[in-house]
Amino acid sequence: MYKYDQYDQAMVDARVEEFRDQARRRLEGKLTEDQFKPLRLMNGLYLQLHAYMLRVAIPYGTLNSQQMHALADIADKYDRGYGHFTTRQNIQYNWIKLEDAGDILADLAKVEMHAIQTSGNCIRNISSDHFAGATADEVVDPRPYAELLRQWSSFHPEFSYLPRKFKIAVIASDTDRAAMRLHDIGIQIVENDAGELGAAFYVGGGMGRTPMIAPCINPFVPLDRLVTYAEACLRVYNRYGRRDNKYKARIKILVHEMGAEEYTRQVEAEYAHLLEEGVEPPFAELERIRTYFEDPLFEAGAGEEIDRSDPDFAVWVDRNTVAHKETGYVSAVISLKPVGGIPGDATAEQMRLMADLAKDYSFDELRVMHTQNIVLPHVRKADLHALWTALDEAGLGSPNLDTVEDIIACPGLDYCSLANARSIPIAQRISERFAANGKTGTLGELKLKISGCINACGHHHAGHIGILGVDRKGVENYQLLLGGSEAQDASLAKITGPGFSEDGIVDAVETVTTVFERERQDGERFLDTYRRIGMNPFKEALYG
Amino acid sequence: MAETLRYRDDQPVDHPAVTVDAFVDQSNAQAVRIEPGDDTRELLPHLQRLALVEVNFPAFGDGRGYSSARMLREAGYEGELRAVGDVLVDQLAYMRRCGFDAFEPDQQFDMDDVKAAFERWPEVYQNAADDRTPIWTKRHP
Amino acid sequence: MRLLTGNDLKTGAVTWWTGSDWSIHVEDAADVAGSEDEIARREEAARRVNSPYAVDAELQDGSPRPSHIKERVRALGPTVRPDLTLKPADPEIGNWVI
Numbered sequence: 092m093y094k095y096d097q098y099d100q101a102m103v104d105a106r107v108e109e110f111r112d113q114a115r116r117r118l119e120g121k122l123t124e125d126q127f128k129p130l131r132l133m134n135g136l137y138l139q140l141h142a143y144m145l146r147v148a149i150p151y152g153t154l155n156s157q158q159m160h161a162l163a164d165i166a167d168k169y170d171r172g173y174g175h176f177t178t179r180q181n182i183q184y185n186w187i188k189l190e191d192a193g194d195i196l197a198d199l200a201k202v203e204m205h206a207i208q209t210s211g212n213c214i215r216n217i218s219s220d221h222f223a224g225a226t227a228d229e230v231v232d233p234r235p236y237a238e239l240l241r242q243w244s245s246f247h248p249e250f251s252y253l254p255r256k257f258k259i260a261v262i263a264s265d266t267d268r269a270a271m272r273l274h275d276i277g278i279q280i281v282e283n284d285a286g287e288l289g290a291a292f293y294v295g296g297g298m299g300r301t302p303m304i305a306p307c308i309n310p311f312v313p314l315d316r317l318v319t320y321a322e323a324c325l326r327v328y329n330r331y332g333r334r335d336n337k338y339k340a341r342i343k344i345l346v347h348e349m350g351a352e353e354y355t356r357q358v359e360a361e362y363a364h365l366l367e368e369g370v371e372p373p374f375a376e377l378e379r380i381r382t383y384f385e386d387p388l389f390e391a392g393a394g395e396e397i398d399r400s401d402p403d404f405a406v407w408v409d410r411n412t413v414a415h416k417e418t419g420y421v422s423a424v425i426s427l428k429p430v431g432g433i434p435g436d437a438t439a440e441q442m443r444l445m446a447d448l449a450k451d452y453s454f455d456e457l458r459v460m461h462t463q464n465i466v467l468p469h470v471r472k473a474d475l476h477a478l479w480t481a482l483d484e485a486g487l488g489s490p491n492l493d494t495v496e497d498i499i500a501c502p503g504l505d506y507c508s509l510a511n512a513r514s515i516p517i518a519q520r521i522s523e524r525f526a527a528n529g530k531t532g533t534l535g536e537l538k539l540k541i542s543g544c545i546n547a548c549g550h551h552h553a554g555h556i557g558i559l560g561v562d563r564k565g566v567e568n569y570q571l572l573l574g575g576s577e578a579q580d581a582s583l584a585k586i587t588g589p590g591f592s593e594d595g596i597v598d599a600v601e602t603v604t605t606v607f608e609r610e611r612q613d614g615e616r617f618l619d620t621y622r623r624i625g626m627n628p629f630k631e632a633l634y635g
Numbered sequence: 636m637a638e639t640l641r642y643r644d645d646q647p648v649d650h651p652a653v654t655v656d657a658f659v660d661q662s663n664a665q666a667v668r669i670e671p672g673d674d675t676r677e678l679l680p681h682l683q684r685l686a687l688v689e690v691n692f693p694a695f696g697d698g699r700g701y702s703s704a705r706m707l708r709e710a711g712y713e714g715e716l717r718a719v720g721d722v723l724v725d726q727l728a729y730m731r732r733c734g735f736d737a738f739e740p741d742q743q744f745d746m747d748d749v750k751a752a753f754e755r756w757p758e759v760y761q762n763a764a765d766d767r768t769p770i771w772t773k774r775h776p
Numbered sequence: 777m778r779l780l781t782g783n784d785l786k787t788g789a790v791t792w793w794t795g796s797d798w799s800i801h802v803e804d805a806a807d808v809a810g811s812e813d814e815i816a817r818r819e820e821a822a823r824r825v826n827s828p829y830a831v832d833a834e835l836q837d838g839s840p841r842p843s844h845i846k847e848r849v850r851a852l853g854p855t856v857r858p859d860l861t862l863k864p865a866d867p868e869i870g871n872w873v874i
Contacts, residue, residue: 098770101757109755113725118786120823121745129696130725138827140850142788171860186860188787212696242760242770248732249705249763252698329702334671368709370762372771379774433856504846505854513849515856565844 092153092456093238093383095203102245103200106207110134111193118189133213133251135206136192140508143187146209147199151219151237151261152180152459154204159446159457161202163439169195174442175506176427176435178499178550179258180218180459181209185506207245212253214244214325218260220268221458224384225468227416230282233263235380236290236317239372243318250325254332255340257325258297270461270577272296272305273553275342276324283311290317294324294354295346298547303343304581306351308358316362319371323362327354386417387454393419393471406532407479407490412470419472423453425465425482426489426497430526431519434500435463444485452478461550462499462538464492495530495537495604496522499550503543503560504567510543512560512567517541520597525604534604536616540575553577555618556603557584558596569596573603573629574621585626588634599633606632637743642736643715648687658685668719675703679710688712690735692720701733708734708764727752734764777807779840780815781847782828790850791825798825801862802851803839841872848873 095103110131117127128138135146147162154162162182166174169191170184177183187195199205209216217237224232240259244250250257260269263280271277277293289311296305312320328342331349346354395418399405412421425445428434437445445465449457452474453467460466470478482488491497498521501507503514518541525531540554544561551557557572568590575584591599604617606629611620621629641647652668653661655677666687669675678685688707690700704716717737718730724744731753738744759767779802780793791798793815795806808815812830819825832843842848852873853861863869 096774098758098773102760102770105756112751116748118823121748124820124827126695126723138783138788140846141790141853142783186788190786212698245760246729246756247761248729249701250698251729252696252701252726326702330699334697334699364709368762372769373775375775376771504849505856508846508850510846513855515854519856567845 092155092234093150093380099242100200100203103203103205103207106134106205106246107193107196107200110196114189114193129211129252131192132211133208134192134196135209136187136189137210138508139185140504140506140510141185143189143192144506145184145187145192145195145206146177147182147184147204147206148209148216149180149182149204149459150241151217151223151234152221152461153223153234154457154459155455156446156450156457158202158204159442159449161198161204163442163446165195165198166439166442168198173436173438175433175502176437176459176463176465178461178463178501178548179216180221180461181216182459183502185502210256211251212255212257213251214247214253214257214259216258217241217244218258218269218274218461220262220264221460221466222268222413222422222468223263223458224386225413225415225420225422226264227414228266229263231263231280231288232381232384233261233278233280235377235384236263236278236280236314237261238380238383239318239377240321243321243372247325250329253325253329254334255337257328257342259321265579267577267579267581270550270553270581272579272581273298273302273550273577274305276321277305278317280314281311288314290314290320292320292324294358295343295351297341297343298550298552299341300338300545300547301343301347302547302552302583303347304583305343306346308351308355314377315374316366316371319365320358320362322370323358323365326361326365327357331357387456387469389417389420389469390471393417394473395419397472397475401476403483403490404476404479407483407488408475410490410494411492412475415469417469421470421472421475423467423470423475423478424460424492425467425487426491427464427487428491428497428522429486429489430491430496430522432486432522433515434498434518437465441485441487444481445487448478448481462497464497491531493536493538494532495525495534495539495556495600498522498539498541499554500541501543501549503541503549507543507548509546510560511545511562512543512569514541514543514549514558514560517558517560517569517593517596520593521600524597524601528601530604530608534607534617536618537604538577538618539600550577551575552583553581554584555616555621556600558600561590563590567593569593571596571599571603571633573626574618576618587626587630602632603629637740639717639737639739640744640749641715641738642731645715648715650687652687652689669700669703671697671699673703675706678707682707682710682712685712686714687717688714689717689719689739692718692722695721695723695726701729704730704733704735705764724748724752728755732759732763732765732767777833777835777840778809778812778830779805779833779842780808780812780828780830781805781850782816782820782825785823785826792851793819793825793828802842805833805840807840836872845874
């Protein structure tokens with residue numbers, strides 16, 4: 092993975108000092124809260140429901156054991172012993188004091204980490220495929236391109252006061268594991284017929300109040316012009332994105348209102364202009380970054396055999412390990428979704444264990460999934476049993492990847508001042524219901540996503556089953572949606588009808604799975620059956 | 636309005652800054668004020684008679700002025716480029732990078748804070764409108 | 777009744793105006809109806825509170841209970857982590873919030 096040189100380190104160190112100075116001026120009263128707020132947001136520091144919340148960046152979801160240990164230490168030293176992994180591959184701490192924030196950023200800088208631009212109206216953490224570098228289906232590892240864009244977007248002098256937040260995802264396979272089409276800019280590295288690599292740019296996707304799937308505005312930008320094209324996209328947005336209404340300020344609204352064709356025309360014009368201005372880094376820089384992402388030293392001829400005599404282990408292998416490009420290896424998924432648990436939360440102790448396991452079994456590398464689990468990308472099949480035993484003991488061994496128990500949930504009203512309803516208790520009760528009725532396995536792949544408000548941080552629009560918490564005259568109420576997908580077959584979930592109470596929504600989810608079991612054909616997933624039979628059978632079962 | 640900070644050697648222009656529409660119409664105007672909603676590129680055919688461009692920031696969160704400034708420098712404008720309005724000391728470094736060389740903030744700056752702001756960044760990642768060498772160029776000389 | 781609430785500037789803790797001071801316990805909160813804007817302005821200018829605002833509440837068993845569930849979660853702590861709330865040992869607290 093990428094390692095800072097003295098330049099990268101100088102930048103994060105300078106940022107720590109800048110923030111210390113800003114926090115001091117705030118505490119002394121030289122900055123009002125209105126003036127300080129955008130500055131602290133650009134360092135990931137929110138004023139949230141219970142305290143300050145700090146969102147630490149995990150660039151394209153990749154970190155090593157030293158960094159994971161540092162995250163654990165921060166949880167213990169400055170917070171309340173745990174952290175929350177998010178739907179953008181970051182980590183959040185919920186109980187931060189402003190007077191500690193500078194020290195926390197300094198501790199992060201020591202391990203090449205930061206909270207730069209994890210909030211605010213600027214370019215946010217660039218996300219990527221959590222199986223990058225391990226999967227056989229990528230044309231190249233997308234992460235060097237994400238790293239190049241990370242550096243380009245950090246402290247960008249022109250694009251730090253955008254109309255609204257800006258989220259970029261980079262993938263390099265036809266299978267979209269990063270919800271690329273639901274980002275402000277999604278990039279897929281592709282190979283053309285001549286075997287050359289280029290970047291397909293998708294611009295104007297997003298969730299929130301008005302979910303939209305990004306159109307492809309350029310199917311092949313040469314890789315030695317990647318930054319120039321991104322800059323053109325951002326400049327058109329900075330100049331013309333709406334600033335009159337916070338809920339209409341994302342680029343998806345601009346692309347939609349202007350039309351993708353006109354937006355593309357303006358970008359291409361700006362791109363042609365910027366090509367004359369020398370904004371692109373030298374290609375040697377991309378090659379330099381790529382050297383950090385070469386394959387680890389895989390053991391040649393590693394064994395393919397797995398001893399499946401332990402039935403619990405066998406279930407975990409079947410559900411939570413994913414094929415690897417190298418013989419004898421898999422990627423292993425550590426579930427942060429124990430039945431009845433808080434999705435995405437990990438204690439400091441669990442973080443330390445995951446760090447040590449990564450060191451022992453995965454070439455010292457971990458990934459954060461946007462679905463709030465952790466990946467050990469390169470595990471020898473021969474090591475799986477030892478790994479699983481350790482995970483199982485620590486409550487990290489739930490064999491539920493991509494099942495109804497693998498719920499994505501935002502923090503909701505328990506933690507977030509934007510929320511209208513609690514999402515975590517719904518996730519807990521649903522996972523408990525399905526663990527109890529024993530159907531998790533038979534239902535198969537079922538992506539259930541819960542958001543506590545219309546901002547959709549739980550990605551409910553992209554759930555096979557989505558749940559949206561709303562406030563109905565001061566009482567929490569839950570809308571049920573069906574048929575969303577965040578993959579390359581992207582679709583937006585549709586609402587079933589009137590909302591449900593807290594008890595009602597758990598029953599409703601069970602009801603729709605019953606309809607699925609009744610109607611399913613030939614190994615269909617829930618999503619496939621829904622797409623084939625439509626909403627009506629589900630509506631009938633729900634509302635009679 | 637507070638004191639203007641100026642980082643140029645030449646004499647400040649004494650002309651009143653007119654709107655973009657007025658400037659394009661008046662052949663003897665030398666100073667223009669760009670509002671966030673203006674299309675800065677309308678000025679590009681007239682750069683040779685421009686000695687002062689003011690870019691208004693009615694609210695510091697409206698970042699359109701950064702693009703306006705940078706585009707003017709890209710087009711070869713070498714006159715004074717002045718950020719006016721709701722400009723905070725924390726924006727100075729980025730503004731300088733976008734080509735601003737004068738600042739007329741609504742609220743007086745603390746000059747110690749100004750010095751700290753301009754000395755904050757030992758390096759820069761990107762090419763912009765200033766003459767700082769980006770990190771990636773330093774890595775591959 | 778109206779309660780004035782905000783966050784402690786340094787620690788971020790949720791605080792409630794008691795009539796003379798800021799407390800992390802909503803039970804100590806005073807009715808500020810009629811003077812909420814004045815108190816908020818004064819206290820924020822003195823940096824004794826950050827981002828204050830007023831909320832509706834009713835007296836329940838002699839103690840203020842914010843009318844909106846969001847403010848009750850704010851007053852207490854996350855319902856899913858009783859150990860992290862202000863009343864970890866109180867088994868009835870879930871009912872007070874919800």
